Amino acid sequence: MDEDVFLVQREKMVREQLARRGIQSARVLEAMRSVPRHSFVPLEHRHLAYADGPLPIGQGQTISQPYIVALMTQLLDLQPGEERPVLEIGTGSGYQAAVLAQLAARVHTVERFPDLSRIAGRILHDLGIENVQLHIGDGTLGLKQFAPFSGILVTAAAPETPRELLDQLANEARLVIPVGGRGQQQLELWQRQGSQFSCTEIAPVAFVPLIGKYGWQEGAGHSLW
Numbered sequence: 001m002d003e004d005v006f007l008v009q010r011e012k013m014v015r016e017q018l019a020r021r022g023i024q025s026a027r028v029l030e031a032m033r034s035v036p037r038h039s040f041v042p043l044e045h046r047h048l049a050y051a052d053g054p055l056p057i058g059q060g061q062t063i064s065q066p067y068i069v070a071l072m073t074q075l076l077d078l079q080p081g082e083e084r085p086v087l088e089i090g091t092g093s094g095y096q097a098a099v100l101a102q103l104a105a106r107v108h109t110v111e112r113f114p115d116l117s118r119i120a121g122r123i124l125h126d127l128g129i130e131n132v133q134l135h136i137g138d139g140t141l142g143l144k145q146f147a148p149f150s151g152i153l154v155t156a157a158a159p160e161t162p163r164e165l166l167d168q169l170a171n172e173a174r175l176v177i178p179v180g181g182r183g184q185q186q187l188e189l190w191q192r193q194g195s196q197f198s199c200t201e202i203a204p205v206a207f208v209p210l211i212g213k214y215g216w217q218e219g220a221g222h223s224l225w
C-alpha cells in the first residue's frame with residue numbers, strides 16, 4: 001500500500017473513530033492526523049494499521065486502539081507552551097510517544113523490553129521525531145531525575161496507581177492509567193492539587209499488564225489483548 005492510501009485511511013480514522021466518538025480537542029485530532037500510525041505497525045499487520053482496534057507488536061504486547069490513544073492523550077490536557085516534560089510508561093511501538101511528541105516540548109518514555117524500545121527508537125528517528133527520549137527499565141518507578149512532569153500516561157494496566165508516579169506529577173498536572181484486574185480495568189484520571197490528588201473513573205478498558213515493582217509481578221498468567 002502506498003502513502004496516499006494510508007493518508008486517506010488516517011483521515012477516515014480521525015473522522016469516524018475519533019471525532020465522531022467525542023474526541024473534541026483540535027490539537028489531539030491534529031496530532032492523530034499527523035503521525036503515520038502504519039510506520040509503527042509490524043509489516044504483517046500494516047494493512048490493518050488504521051482499523052478500529054489494537055494490533056500485536058511482538059513480545060506479546062500491543063499498539064493500542066487509535067481511539068484509546070486519542071482519549072488518553074486528550075485527558076492529559078497538555079497546554080501549548082508547557083516546557084516541563086511528559087512521561088509515558090510502556091513505549092511499546094512508540095506510537096503513543098510520537099503522538100505526545102506533537103503536543104509537548106519533550107517526552108520521556110519507558111519500556112521494559114529492550115527490543116521493543118530499540119525498534120521504537122529507530123522508527124521515531126526515521127520519522128525525524130527528535131523530542132522523545134527512550135528509557136529501558138521498570139516504569140512503575142517513574143523517572144525521578146526528570147520530574148516533575150506536566151503529564152504522565154501509563155499504557156499498561158496496574159493493580160493500583162503507583163504512588164511513585166503520582167509524586168512525580170507537577171502541580172495541577174494529570175496522570176492517566178488503566179487500573180483493575182487482569183481482564184478489564186477502569187481508565188482513571190488523576191489530578192494533583194498541591195499535596196492532594198483527585199481521581200475520576202473515565203471508561204472501562206482492557207490493557208496488557210504493567211509488570212514491575214509497583215505493578216503486577218512477572219510470571220503470573222495473563223490473557224489480555
Ligand code: SAM
Pocket residue numbers: 061062063064089090091092093094095096097110111112113116137138139140155156207208209210211212213215
Ligand atoms: N504505548 C504503546 C504504543 O503506543 O504502542 C502501547 C503499549 S502496550 C499496550 C504496553 C507496554 O507496556 C508494553 O510494551 C509493555 O512491555 C510495557 N510495560 C509493561 N510493564 C512495564 C513497566 N513496568 N515499565 C515499562 N514498560 C512496561
